[in-house]
Amino acid sequence: MKIPLKYTIRNFRSRPLTTGITIGGIALVVFVFVAVLMLSSGIRKTLVATGSPDNVMVTRKAANGEISSIIMNDTYNVILSLPQVATDSGGKPVATGDVVVIINLPKIGTDGGISNVTVRGVSPAAFQLRPNVKVVEGRMFSLGAREVIVGSSIAKRFEGAHVGGTVRFGGDTWMIVGKFEAGGTGFDSEMWGDTAQLQDAFARQGGYSTVTFRMTSPDQLDAIKKNFETDNRLQQFEAKTEQQFFEEMSEFMSIFIGALGVFITVFFSVGAIIGAMITMYSTVANRTVEIGTLRALGFRRRSVLAAFLAESVLISVVGAAIGIFLASWLQFLTVSTLNFGSFAELEFSFALTPDVVFFAFLFAILMGFTGGFLPSVRAARLNIVNALRAS
Numbered sequence: 001m002k003i004p005l006k007y008t009i010r011n012f013r014s015r016p017l018t019t020g021i022t023i024g025g026i027a028l029v030v031f032v033f034v035a036v037l038m039l040s041s042g043i044r045k046t047l048v049a050t051g052s053p054d055n056v057m058v059t060r061k062a063a064n065g066e067i068s069s070i071i072m073n074d075t076y077n078v079i080l081s082l083p084q085v086a087t088d089s090g091g092k093p094v095a096t097g098d099v100v101v102i103i104n105l106p107k108i109g110t111d112g113g114i115s116n117v118t119v120r121g122v123s124p125a126a127f128q129l130r131p132n133v134k135v136v137e138g139r140m141f142s143l144g145a146r147e148v149i150v151g152s153s154i155a156k157r158f159e160g161a162h163v164g165g166t167v168r169f170g171g172d173t174w175m176i177v178g179k180f181e182a183g184g185t186g187f188d189s190e191m192w193g194d195t196a197q198l199q200d201a202f203a204r205q206g207g208y209s210t211v212t213f214r215m216t217s218p219d220q221l222d223a224i225k226k227n228f229e230t231d232n233r234l235q236q237f238e239a240k241t242e243q244q245f246f247e248e249m250s251e252f253m254s255i256f257i258g259a260l261g262v263f264i265t266v267f268f269s270v271g272a273i274i275g276a277m278i279t280m281y282s283t284v285a286n287r288t289v290e291i292g293t294l295r296a297l298g299f300r301r302r303s304v305l306a307a308f309l310a311e312s313v314l315i316s317v318v319g320a321a322i323g324i325f326l327a328s329w330l331q332f333l334t335v336s337t338l339n340f341g342s343f344a345e346l347e348f349s350f351a352l353t354p355d356v357v358f359f360a361f362l363f364a365i366l367m368g369f370t371g372g373f374l375p376s377v378r379a380a381r382l383n384i385v386n387a388l389r390a391s
Contacts, residue, residue, distance in 0.1 A: 026316050030323025034327035037258065038351055040255075053218065061238050071208045078234060080211075083216075084224045096126040099199055100118060102118060103116070104116060108159055124143070129214055147193060151190050157336055186246060212242055265363075269367055312369070317365065320363075331350050
């Protein structure tokens with residue numbers, strides 16, 4: 001015979017203090033676990049949203065990021081001559097050659113602390129390629145002038161990075177004439193200016209960091225890659241969708257945070273498992289006669305084991321639900337850190353995804369199963385006569 005589920009639920013509520021303490025411990029561990037996964041997911045989500053699947057980004061093969069990539073002017077012209085590059089109504093390629101550099105700026109409220117900020121030199125076509133970038137305060141920078149616009153994240157986190165302020169880099173002073181928003185993507189953590197001015201300031205007149213262009217159609221990517229493999233002038237470079245490029249940029253940081261967080265969480269989970277084990281051992285000790293009665297009524301050992309194991313898992317599931325609920329409020333927070341892929345400041349939000357919720361419940365069930373297994377085995381192995389005599 002199988003023990004009814006309502007028996008497990010009734011016993012679950014019969015010891016509110018010890019059960020509540022165990023649930024609280026599991027909820028805390030799950031909260032930490034979910035928070036770490038949300039951080040990792042938030043970085044990936046922010047950078048993946050930065051790129052468009054319709055745009056192709058070209059970098060030098062040996063480069064490990066935009067700042068270490070160099071594409072000379074002659075190569076730039078070859079890329080723009082590819083038949084897969086889309087053109088506008090005037091017949092001009094929808095493409096931008098970006099110059100990407102890193103500068104240092106003091107952070108607000110850090111008593112002189114500084115951090116790296118990405119400055120991106122772009123052409124007017126960049127705003128056609130990235131329509132989510134919109135100036136929300138001030139105006140657009142003027143071509144041929146030492147002017148920049150700042151992302152919303154930079155404006156609120158760095159001293160002097162407001163409209164009307166100035167920043168000094170590249171041996172000159174640059175006026176901040178506008179603030180832009182990019183829909184919560186990585187571009188929000190950048191400054192943008194005129195490509196030609198960045199080239200002049202950093203002695204990069206001969207080339208660009210990356211080249212980004214719009215494909216004539218999304219199915220042209222394979223043809224574009226084939227051109228780069230067969231054309232001797234392009235074999236030192238690689239082409240991938242802009243979305244893929246920024247997704248790969250997020251991998252190292254995401255994996256690092258995830259691995260570190262899982263290690264810390266597993267360490268804390270040992271305490272939660274021990275707590276669950278103590279609770280279940282106490283449950284078995286207090287219900288020895290009850291267990292003996294169940295066995296005398298004909299319930300098999302495996303039914304007793306399953307009932308107590310289900311109780312332990314139920315405790316963990318409730319704890320997981322509380323931990324996930326508490327962690328879900330982190331979605332309203334944003335954090336800023338150094339992105340290992342770009343070596344510059346990146347702001348992102350915690351992201352609660354279905355995968356995070358799934359792994360959180362799976363982790364909690366594993367804790368409940370591990371902590372409840374030995375006590376459940378002990379309950380199943382109790383001798384009927386000895387258990388009834390315990391009264």
